Amino acid sequence: MDLLQYTFFQHALLGSLLASIVCGIVGTYIVCRRLVFISGGLTHASFGGIGLGLYTGISPLLSATVFAVLSAFGVEWLSKRTDMREDSAIAVFWALGMALGVIFSYLSPGFAPDLSAYLFGNILTIDVSDLLLLAALAVVLAVFFFLQVNTIVCIAFDREFARSQGLPVRTLEYVMMLFIALAIVSCLRIVGIVLVISLLTIPQMTANLFTASFKRIILLSIxxxxxxxxxGLLLSFYWNIPSGASIIFVSILIYFACKAVKAVVQRRSAC
Structure with missing residues (x-):
C-alpha cells in the first residue's frame, strides 16, 4: 500500500486501467477480424514517426500518430487492390517504418536518443498528458462501440453479409483502422513498440477461452x-525489471493459467 503514496505509481495504475479499456475494445475487433499481423505492421511502422520526431524536434508521439494513421489507411487501401496481397502491403509499411525510424534516429542532432523507452515502454514514466490522451480515446471508443456494436460485430465476422445488408462496411473499416492506429500509439509509453501487439491480443485470447460473445470478450479482456x-507493475517493482516486459509476461502467465484451469474443468466434466 505504500506504493500508492507515489504519484508515478498512481499514474501507472490509472494508465493501466485506461489502456486496458482501449486495448480491450480495439483488441477484440483485431482478434475477431484476424488483424493481428496488420496491428504488428502498424506498430512497427509508427517507429518511423518516432525517428522523424526526434530528427525534427517535434513530439515523437505526435509524429508516430501521423505515421501510424497514414500507414493504417495505406494498408487498408492497398489490401483492397487486386494487384497486391494484404500481407505484402503490411510488409511494405512494416519495413519502411522501421527503416525510416533507424535512419532518422541516426541523423538526429545532439546526443543519440534512448530508444529503449519507445521500443519496450515504461509505464512508470507516463504523465498527465498521456493519461488525458488515453482517457479521451477510451471515452470515444466506448461511445462509438456502444452506438455501432451490432454493425461492428457483423463486419468483424462476415463482411460480405454486412455489405449485402447495405451497411457502410468500407467507412467503418477505415474508422476501425484509425482507432487501431491511435490505440497503438497511445500504448507506446506503457509497453513499447515491440510489446504493444501483445496487449492488444493476449487479454482477448484469455477472455475467448470462457466466452464467444463479442461484448463479453470486451468486458472480460478489460x-x-x-x-x-x-x-506486471508489482513484479517490476519487486524484481527491478522493465515494467513493459513484466506486464506482458504476467498477461501470458494468466493466459496459460486460465487455459490449464479450463482444460481441468472440461476433463472433470467429461468424466
Missing part, C-alpha cells in the same frame, strides 16, 4: 488486462 498490468 478485466484481464487490468490484472495483467497490476501484476
Amino acid at each position: 478485466v484481464v488486462g487490468c490484472v495483467g498490468c497490476l501484476g
Whole structure:
C-alpha cells in the first residue's frame, strides 16, 4: 500500500486501467477480424514517426500518430487492390517504418536518443498528458462501440453479409483502422513498440477461452488486462525489471493459467 503514496505509481495504475479499456475494445475487433499481423505492421511502422520526431524536434508521439494513421489507411487501401496481397502491403509499411525510424534516429542532432523507452515502454514514466490522451480515446471508443456494436460485430465476422445488408462496411473499416492506429500509439509509453501487439491480443485470447460473445470478450479482456498490468507493475517493482516486459509476461502467465484451469474443468466434466 505504500506504493500508492507515489504519484508515478498512481499514474501507472490509472494508465493501466485506461489502456486496458482501449486495448480491450480495439483488441477484440483485431482478434475477431484476424488483424493481428496488420496491428504488428502498424506498430512497427509508427517507429518511423518516432525517428522523424526526434530528427525534427517535434513530439515523437505526435509524429508516430501521423505515421501510424497514414500507414493504417495505406494498408487498408492497398489490401483492397487486386494487384497486391494484404500481407505484402503490411510488409511494405512494416519495413519502411522501421527503416525510416533507424535512419532518422541516426541523423538526429545532439546526443543519440534512448530508444529503449519507445521500443519496450515504461509505464512508470507516463504523465498527465498521456493519461488525458488515453482517457479521451477510451471515452470515444466506448461511445462509438456502444452506438455501432451490432454493425461492428457483423463486419468483424462476415463482411460480405454486412455489405449485402447495405451497411457502410468500407467507412467503418477505415474508422476501425484509425482507432487501431491511435490505440497503438497511445500504448507506446506503457509497453513499447515491440510489446504493444501483445496487449492488444493476449487479454482477448484469455477472455475467448470462457466466452464467444463479442461484448463479453470486451468486458472480460478489460478485466484481464487490468490484472495483467497490476501484476506486471508489482513484479517490476519487486524484481527491478522493465515494467513493459513484466506486464506482458504476467498477461501470458494468466493466459496459460486460465487455459490449464479450463482444460481441468472440461476433463472433470467429461468424466
